[in-house]
Amino acid sequence: MANKENKVLIITGGQVDDSFLSDRVIQEQYSMIIAADRGLTAADRLNLPLDFIVGDFDSVSESVLKKYRELSTPIETFPREKDKTDTQIAIELALMKKATSLDILGATGTRLDHALANVHLLLLPMQFEVQAFIIDPNNKICLKKESFTLQKSKQFGDYVSLLPFSEKVSDLSLKGFKYPLNRIVLTTGNSLGISNEIIEEEASVEFTEGILLVIESKD
Numbered sequence: 001m002a003n004k005e006n007k008v009l010i011i012t013g014g015q016v017d018d019s020f021l022s023d024r025v026i027q028e029q030y031s032m033i034i035a036a037d038r039g040l041t042a043a044d045r046l047n048l049p050l051d052f053i054v055g056d057f058d059s060v061s062e063s064v065l066k067k068y069r070e071l072s073t074p075i076e077t078f079p080r081e082k083d084k085t086d087t088q089i090a091i092e093l094a095l096m097k098k099a100t101s102l103d104i105l106g107a108t109g110t111r112l113d114h115a116l117a118n119v120h121l122l123l124l125p126m127q128f129e130v131q132a133f134i135i136d137p138n139n140k141i142c143l144k145k146e147s148f149t150l151q152k153s154k155q156f157g158d159y160v161s162l163l164p165f166s167e168k169v170s171d172l173s174l175k176g177f178k179y180p181l182n183r184i185v186l187t188t189g190n191s192l193g194i195s196n197e198i199i200e201e202e203a204s205v206e207f208t209e210g211i212l213l214v215i216e217s218k219d
Contacts, residue, residue, distance in 0.1 A: 006031050008099040011048075012087045012118070013038030013059065014109030020137045021105055022046050032097060036090035039106045040064060052093060054078070055086040085117060091124050091132075099125070102132040108139065119213065126211075140216040147206040150216075152198045157218035162186070162193035162205065169210035176203030186210075 009030040011021065016039065025033070025048060035043045037055030044064050053068055053075045069075060078089060087107060094102055102125050107118040118134055122143045125132035134141040140156040143165055150160065160177070169186040178197040186193060195217075205212070 006098055006100045008032045008034065008094040008097070008102050010034045010036060010087070010090045010094060010102065010104045010106075011039035011043050012036040012090060012104060012106040013055075014106045014111065014114060014118075015136070016042035016106040017137045018042065018045055021048075024103070024105065024135070028103065030103075032094070032099070034090045034094060036106075037086040040068070042106060044068075052076070052090075052097075054089050054093060056080040056082070085114070085121075087114075087118055088121055088124070091121055095125060095128050095130065099130055102130055104132065104134045105136065107134040108136045138218045142214050144205070144212045144214055145210075147204070149205070150198060150203045152201050152203070155198055156216035159195045159197060159217045160203075161195055161213075161215040161217065163213040163215070164188050164190075164193075165211040165213040167210075169207050169212055171206070171208040172212075173206045174203070175206075176200035186212075 007028060007030050009025065011033065013036060021042060032051045033048060034052045034054065035050050037057060038059045040053055040060050041064060043050055044067070050068065050073050053073055056078050057065060058080050104118065108115045119141060122132050122134065126143055126145060132142065164186045167188055171183045172181055172186050173183050174181040174196065176198060178199050
């Protein structure tokens, strides 16, 4: 018997667009929602039902925490000085709860250090063969270690950027894109893969080695 889908949403402490978050929750029908630190404030604004709350809560009001304690929502508090970010703790919890796919909202914003760290954290679910996405109103970000396809009718935005997350990505070929490629080696320190466009109903990204950072953007 096939494993039941366990699609998990993490709301973390970067910028969160309330309308986008609300629409996403309705559309995706997540089986589990985890709030990480200030992501709890965003969840509270929309009165979202939460399954778990984690963080050091240095940026969450005591009244909000009190509300969720009274709802008996599981809350795990960590010290402010720790070796992991609240987002990493939430991702590890989702993996422990056997997530089969993972969306992370609130992972981008004004803190570029946190945004970059969150992109690197996508390696954690990849190690467990769990597809994870960082999503905001303008971008959808993931890592890929195997060839894949994209459907134009289902694309998140008009532009697709492909960057080497590993030192190199070998034998990279693009078909169905405005700017095709044929078995090139894409290396770090090169912007060749920025701002491509899908021009056929299905576009393929094929490679034999490495990890690609894939960003679908709307503007």
